Amino acid sequence: MEFEYSEKVQGLLERLKSFMQEYVYPAESTYIQQLQDDPWGEPPIMEALKEKAREAELWNLFLPDSRFGAGLTNLEYAPLAEEMGKVLFASEIFNCSAPDTGNMEVLAQYGSEAQRETWLRPLLEGNIRSAFAMTEPKVASSDATNIETSIVRDGDEYVINGHKFYISGLMNKRCKVMIVMGKTDPTNPDRHRQQSQILVPTDTPGVKIIRPMQVFGYDDAPEGHAEVIFENVRVPASNLIFGEGRGFEIAQGRLGPGRIHHCMRLIGQAQRALEMMAGRAENRIVFGRPMSKQGSVREDIARSACEIEQARLLTLKAAAQMDRLGNKAAKDLIAMIKVVAPQMACKVIDRAIQIHGAAGLSQDYSLAHHYAYARTIRLADGPDQVHMMQLGRNLAARYAAETAQGEEHV
Incomplete structure (x- = not known):
């Protein structure tokens, strides 16, 4: 590489x-x-x-x-x-x-071409914002097959009913459209063919924003994270993306790049925290000398640099494999970095907060908000436990097969 x-x-x-x-x-x-x-x-x-x-x-x-x-x-x-x-x-x-x-x-x-013209073009031009509505409060949405929101065909329209929350971006006044994930075929024996994704303009009758959800006390304005109810929301059948039963497939295609983008940004946040930590340690005098003279502070700086570089290299390797072999082939590396990067960022930012003392918790520095974001990403796009479960399953099967094959040649 x-x-x-x-x-x-x-x-x-x-x-x-x-x-x-x-x-x-x-x-x-x-x-x-x-x-x-x-x-x-x-x-x-x-x-x-x-x-x-x-x-x-x-x-x-x-x-x-x-x-x-x-x-x-x-x-x-x-x-x-x-x-x-x-x-x-x-x-x-x-x-x-x-x-x-x-x-x-x-x-x-x-x-479709019509969907791209109506929604992709203004998004590319930055004229509107959008939201992605998948997570639901009543089910474990980390397993997308649990989603309960219904999308039912009625002539030339689909009727949507459901309850979502933590819908990032929906509070923004410039948010004009959501991509909503729900079930068009809830009895399909293939649980991964039950879901579909559909475009819902935010001003459609029946779309009811209940409240903005907070994250560690932050409202994350101007995007926000909305709780929303869909009550007999009707949209044209042409708003369905890619066809019925393709929702899970679309989600998998969407989440690979999304997950690694989060990790890339988190590395930047951790790097900035490290730079702030080092600057504070050099310039802050405690017990008669700069903090950087304290062994524990030096260790925190050194350890943070090591962890950032490790995560950066793993991110680059995952990105390279996505480019060469595709998202599916890179799924194990994506899972690894999705677990590693947020945990690393939490640790590094936490050390930076500690070295800044009470000021590190305040609005005078970006550290507290960055920590909240890093901690949130341990849940966004799949919690750590789900990635670990799937990664462990894949690795166990792979290594067992390799071991068995090796024993055949002994």
């Missing part, structure tokens, strides 16, 4: 780093202040930054399909996503933020 980035990627990365230094970091406090005036709207500074990103041709970097995006591979996109991850809202500036990224990938890969 080649660990050096290509000239093309190095050029993009340098431009992105310069953009972050010149525009994004200086805008952090302004962005937070403007959110207080209109939590579910778009802060004026965001639109200004988006315009600069378009002008700098740093736009839609995540899409590997060159018809719609930058045409970068997962491996090429990795260092760019890491750099964006250092500021929680930065990905949106470059139109690379979840859940829009996953929804755009779904529409690009599985959507």
